[in-house]
Each structure stands twice: as structure tokens, then as C-alpha cells.
Amino acid sequence: MEQLLLKHTRAGQCLSFEEYRSTGGFAALVKVIRNWTPDEVQQSVIDSGLRGRGGAGFPTGRKWSFVPRDLTGPRYLICNCDEMEPGTYKDRVLLERNPHLLVEGMTLACYALGVQHAFIFVRSGYEQVAGNLRDAIAAAHRSGYLGKNILGGGFSLELDVHQSAGRYICGEETALINALEGKRANPRAKPPFPAVKGLWGQPTVVNNVETLANIPAIINDGPLLWKNRAATPEAAGTKLFCISGHVVNTDCFELPLGMTLGEIIDGPCGGMRPGSRFKACIPGGASTPYFTDAHRAVPMDFDPVAKAGSRLGTGGIVVFDHTTCMVAVTLNLIRFFARESCGWCTPCREGLPFVQHTLERIESGRGEARDIDILQEHVNMLNYAFCALAPGAMGPVDGLLNHFGDELREHISAGRCPLEGDYIC
Amino acid sequence: MIPALLKENLAQRIADAATNREAAVDVMKELQHHYGWLTDEALGEASVLLGLSSLQVEELATFYEMIYRRPVGRHVVHVCDSISCWAVGGDTLLKSLAQLLGIAPGSTTADGMITLLPCSCLGNCGEAPCMMIGEKQYGRLTPEAGAQIMSALRDDPPAGSTKKPPLV
Numbered sequence: 001m002e003q004l005l006l007k008h009t010r011a012g013q014c015l016s017f018e019e020y021r022s023t024g025g026f027a028a029l030v031k032v033i034r035n036w037t038p039d040e041v042q043q044s045v046i047d048s049g050l051r052g053r054g055g056a057g058f059p060t061g062r063k064w065s066f067v068p069r070d071l072t073g074p075r076y077l078i079c080n081c082d083e084m085e086p087g088t089y090k091d092r093v094l095l096e097r098n099p100h101l102l103v104e105g106m107t108l109a110c111y112a113l114g115v116q117h118a119f120i121f122v123r124s125g126y127e128q129v130a131g132n133l134r135d136a137i138a139a140a141h142r143s144g145y146l147g148k149n150i151l152g153g154g155f156s157l158e159l160d161v162h163q164s165a166g167r168y169i170c171g172e173e174t175a176l177i178n179a180l181e182g183k184r185a186n187p188r189a190k191p192p193f194p195a196v197k198g199l200w201g202q203p204t205v206v207n208n209v210e211t212l213a214n215i216p217a218i219i220n221d222g223p224l225l226w227k228n229r230a231a232t233p234e235a236a237g238t239k240l241f242c243i244s245g246h247v248v249n250t251d252c253f254e255l256p257l258g259m260t261l262g263e264i265i266d267g268p269c270g271g272m273r274p275g276s277r278f279k280a281c282i283p284g285g286a287s288t289p290y291f292t293d294a295h296r297a298v299p300m301d302f303d304p305v306a307k308a309g310s311r312l313g314t315g316g317i318v319v320f321d322h323t324t325c326m327v328a329v330t331l332n333l334i335r336f337f338a339r340e341s342c343g344w345c346t347p348c349r350e351g352l353p354f355v356q357h358t359l360e361r362i363e364s365g366r367g368e369a370r371d372i373d374i375l376q377e378h379v380n381m382l383n384y385a386f387c388a389l390a391p392g393a394m395g396p397v398d399g400l401l402n403h404f405g406d407e408l409r410e411h412i413s414a415g416r417c418p419l420e421g422d423y424i425c
Numbered sequence: 426m427i428p429a430l431l432k433e434n435l436a437q438r439i440a441d442a443a444t445n446r447e448a449a450v451d452v453m454k455e456l457q458h459h460y461g462w463l464t465d466e467a468l469g470e471a472s473v474l475l476g477l478s479s480l481q482v483e484e485l486a487t488f489y490e491m492i493y494r495r496p497v498g499r500h501v502v503h504v505c506d507s508i509s510c511w512a513v514g515g516d517t518l519l520k521s522l523a524q525l526l527g528i529a530p531g532s533t534t535a536d537g538m539i540t541l542l543p544c545s546c547l548g549n550c551g552e553a554p555c556m557m558i559g560e561k562q563y564g565r566l567t568p569e570a571g572a573q574i575m576s577a578l579r580d581d582p583p584a585g586s587t588k589k590p591p592l593v
């Protein structure tokens with residue numbers, strides 16, 4: 001299978017600047033600076049069909065096109081490397097192996113957008129990543145790929161690394177902008193959208209690490225060839241899937257977008273651990289509703305996964321075997337979201353702990369029949385919270401109600417967890 | 426009072442930033458590294474350096490998981506309690522460490538050496554169960570491996586640390 005992002009890289013090692021350059025690195029930047037207009041770069045990204053890898057899957061070229069062309073004054077690009085969604089570690093793997101790819105991708109994106117100052121927002125715990133990026137930026141500066149008048153083409157760019165101190169909400173793009181400004185990271189009201197009024201009130205694009213790391217390949221290969229690396233005609237490009245849970249190989253794999261769930265689990269993941277049978281999985285990070293055995297044939301691409309009732313999200317697949325209690329899984333996830341709620345709006349601040357306590361009661365055998373309606377009501381009502389954290393938090397609860405209603409009811413009628421013994425919560 | 430050199434470094438970091446406030450998290454982290462936790466004194470120093478009110482700094486300090494506004498031990502052990510770690514024994518790991526250290530998660534050993542804190546996903550889920558001590562990540566942990574790391578911590582104060590003796 002063709003690798004675009006992890007090509008030439010080795011686990012546990014960081015590609016040197018020279019290795020990157022000698023294997024075709026910065027060729028896209030040289031080509032663009034010499035011969036392309038910014039609009040041509042943007043058009044290529046639109047034609048490629050690249051969709052954002054940060055969770056929402058928004059078409060990247062379209063997002064860029066929302067930035068007003070005619071404004072004077074600075075505009076910004078922020079690379080989102082907050083990556084705190086449980087089950088997700090693809091950006092870390094990519095940047096521990098090849099930070100240069102992101103530097104080149106961001107430089108191309110900034111050229112297309114007319115940005116002269118861009119930031120990489122790195123979560124806490126990723127000190128290795130931040131260090132790699134600082135070294136890669138310094139090396140690119142020395143070779144004239146960053147800084148003033150890049151490759152003599154008249155375009156200038158500075159890249160800064162900003163390190164955070166740990167809070168999931170900082171990944172939400174408007175909260176991230178507040179965090180970067182040094183303010184408490186509560187989300188901002190939209191509109192105005194960041195593309196119009198973002199960092200320091202200026203037009204700002206926020207993109208995920210993996211999204212930006214795809215730009216060099218789109219330029220090098222051309223949008224059509226890049227797009228056709230996917231497994232289905234509808235999908236575009238490759239995707240980093242990061243796997244955890246009860247399979248044999250819990251690793252990060254670059255796979256064609258649109259491979260089916262079953263192909264991923266039986267192929268690169270090496271199947272279930274010995275003695276384990278597949279029960280369910282989280283298909284795309286902690287905020288996505290569960291998939292079951294019935295979903296093995298779903299192509300892991302944005303629209304097919306949405307049609308099947310979940311979200312591709314970040315591509316973080318967490319697999320659970322037959323001994324796992326899905327009420328306990330959901331409780332673990334809700335505890336995370338309740339703790340990480342930024343507290344700004346009441347439905348989320350009050351609602352998530354309430355859902356958590358309801359699940360705690362059910363799991364410990366003190367649930368009541370009406371609790372099921374209470375959970376369903378919260379799935380519906382938390383859609384009206386201020387930002388997407390609360391609806392995301394209810395994704396697993398939604399999956400629990402849709403696919404494991406029987407297991408949930410059994411907890412309530414038996415007055416205990418039917419799977420107790422294997423997992424304690 | 427912080428050493429003149431540290432003060433100079435922090436002033437330089439702030440001068441390099443796009444705005445003073447952009448450097449706030451870095452400044453808090455550096456001061457925390459110096460004092461061991463973000464003391465009231467450190468908070469005051471940060472606010473003077475950044476040109477913010479102490480309330481504005483407090484509002485940031487209390488927001489972040491890795492900024493400690495209360496005394497912690499010499500080493501802070503963050504054990505991931507999120508889903509991928511939980512699925513493969515993260516719970517057992519945390520409980521065994523708590524038992525070994527004789528403390529509840531969230532507290533510090535009587536000798537002030539180790540604070541045990543459950544934390545959110547460390548972004549290392551393929552290597553679950555995981556923990557982080559300082560800037561070092563540990564993965565694929567068993568209770569036995571965890572116990573070994575604890576005894577190594579007790580023998581080995583952090584290299585090059587300028588921290589005062591533990592405040593608890």
C-alpha cells in the first residue's frame with residue numbers, strides 16, 4: 001500500500017532534514033515558489049477533495065476559500081496539534097517520525113493563504129514533538145525554506161511553536177485561539193467564524209496536523225493521483241488510523257481512506273488478541289458512536305461512516321472484546337468529557353456530570369427503568385450546548401442506546417453488571 | 426524571589442512572543458519548574474512579568490491540568506485513566522500504585538517524594554496502559570513495571586532540578 005505521510009520513516013526515529021530533502025522533501029515548495037500562484041495551490045487542494053483530518057472532515061480547500069482575499073493586515077494559520085481525544089495518537093506518531101513534512105505543508109498552505117506568521121499549537125506531553133518541530137523549523141530556516149524572501153520568490157514566513165498545558169477543550173478551534181492568545185480557553189461564539197475574525201481579531205485558518213501534512217503530496221503528485229490513493233472512488237487520499245484496545249497490533253497505520261472496518265481489523269491490526277472475540281469499537285476517537293460486528297463492511301470514509309450512524313472523527317479506533325461491558329466503557333468516556341468540560345455553558349457543565357452519575361448508578365446495579373429515557377433526553381438536549389464538546393460527549397451514549405439497549409436493560413433488571421468480574425469500573 | 430538569570434530568560438521569552446499573554450503558559454511552566462508548583466509568590470511574579478492582574482493569571486493557572494496550584498511531591502506521576510488504557514488494565518495499574526505508595530490517587534506520599542495523579546489521555550494509546558513522569562512517557566506497563574519505576578524514583582532526585590525541598 002502506498003504511503004504518503006509515513007513514507008521513508010521508521011518507528012522510533014526522527015527523519016533528519018537531509019534525509020527528508022534527499023527523498024524528495026521540499027520539492028513541492030520549490031515548484032510552487034518558482035511557478036505557481038497562490039490560487040493555483042488552493043485550486044489543487046480543492047480538486048484533491050482533501051477533507052480535514054481533525055475530526056469534522058470539513059473540505060480543506062473550501063475552508064481556505066472563506067478567508068477574505070482583499071483585506072489588508074495580517075492573517076494567520078494555526079496548526080492544531082492539541083490531540084487530546086482519547087484513542088488518538090496519529091499526529092504524535094507522524095511528528096515524531098517526520099516533522100519536516102508538516103513544515104513544508106504549512107509553508108505551502110501559508111503561501112496559498114497569504115499568511116506570513118503561523119503557529120503550531122502542541123499539547124502537553126508532546127515535548128518530543130515540540131522539540132522535533134523546533135529543530136525542523138531551524139533547519140528549514142538555514143536552507144532558505146522559511147524566513148524572509150523564501151527561495152528568492154518574495155514570500156516570507158515565520159513559524160512558531162506554542163506549547164499548551166493540558167486541556168481537551170483547547171483543541172476546539174475557537175478555544176484554541178483564546179488559548180494561544182493567553183486567555184482562558186473557553187470557546188468563542190460563531191459567527192464570526194475564525195476565517196473572518198480569529199487570532200487577534202484577524203482572519204485565521206485552523207487545520208489539523210495530518211491535513212496540512214498532505215499538502216506536499218497533493219502538489220507533487222497532482223490532485224487526481226493523490227485522490228485515487230483511496231480505496232473507493234468516493235474517498236480521497238490516505239488516512240492515519242491509530243488503533244488501540246484488544247487487537248494484536250495496536251499501532252498507527254497509514255491506509256487508503258475507505259478500507260472497510262473488517263479489513264482494517266483483520267489486516268494491519270492482526271485480528272483480535274488470542275482468546276478474544278470482537279464485540280464493538282469506537283470508530284474515530286472518544287466522541288464517536290460505537291460500531292458493532294454489523295458494521296464490519298462499512299468503508300472507513302467520512303460519508304459512509306456518517307451514513308452508518310457514527311463519525312470517522314480522528315481515525316482513532318478503539319476495539320473492545322466480548323468480555324467488555326459497554327456501560328462501563330461509556331461511563332469511562334463520559335467521566336473524561338465531564339472532567340474536560342470547560343464549564344462555560346450550563347447544559348454541558350451540569351448535564352455531563354448528571355449523565356455520569358446516571359451511568360454510575362446503572363453500572364453498580366442501582367439503575368431504574370426511567371434512566372433509559374433520561375439518557376435519551378440528554379442525547380437530544382445536549383445538542384444545544386455552546387460548542388461541539390457536549391454533543392460529542394453524548395456520541396457514545398447514543399451508541400450505547402442504539403446498539404446495546406439490551407445490555408443496558410439487563411443491568412437495570414438484574415440489578416448488577418452482567419459482565420462483572422472481568423472489568424471493574 | 427526568583428534568580429536573576431531565570432527572570433532574564435522569562436523576560437526574553439515574553440519579548441519574543443507575539444504578545445505578552447501568548448507567553449503566559451510558558452512563564453507559568455518555568456516558574457512551576459523552579460518552585461515545584463505554582464505558588465502564590467510565583468503567581469504574583471508571573472503577573473508582574475506578563476503585565477496581567479494576578480486574577481488573570483489565576484484564571485489561566487486553574488484551567489490547565491499540568492499547572493499545579495497546590496503543593497506536589499518531588500515527582501508527579503500522571504497515570505492515564507482514559508479509554509484505551511482502561512481497556513487494557515489502566516485501572517489495575519493505578520490501584521496497584523496507590524496501594525504500593527500507601528496513598529489515594531490525588532495525594533502525596535508522607536516523605537514528599539511522589540504525588541499520584543490520574544490524568545486524561547496522554548496520546549500514547551497504542552502503548553497502553555500509560556503514565557507520564559515529568560516529560561517522560563512510559564507505556565505497556567504492568568503493576569510490576571510500575572513498582573520498579575517507583576523505587577527508581579525514590580532513589581533518584583530529578584537531575585539538574587533547582588527545586589527547593591518538597592513543601593508538604
Ligand SMILES: Cc1cc2nc3c(=O)[nH]c(=O)nc-3n(C[C@H](O)[C@H](O)[C@H](O)COP(=O)(O)O)c2cc1C
Binds near residue numbers: 081085170171208387
Ligand atoms: C472539544 C473539541 C476538541 C477538538 N480537538 C481537536 C484536536 O485536538 N485536534 C484537531 O485537529 N482538531 C480538534 N478539534 C476540531 C477543531 O475544532 C477543528 O475543527 C479542526 O482543527 C480543523 O482542522 P481540519 O479542518 O484540518 O480538520 C476539536 C473539536 C472539539 C469540539
Ligand code: SF4
Binds near residue numbers: 187341342345390
Ligand atoms: S459545551 Fe462544554 S466545553 Fe463547550 S462551551 Fe459549553 S461547557 Fe464549554
Ligand code: FES
Binds near residue numbers: 086506507
Ligand atoms: S487512553 Fe491512555 S494514552 Fe490515550
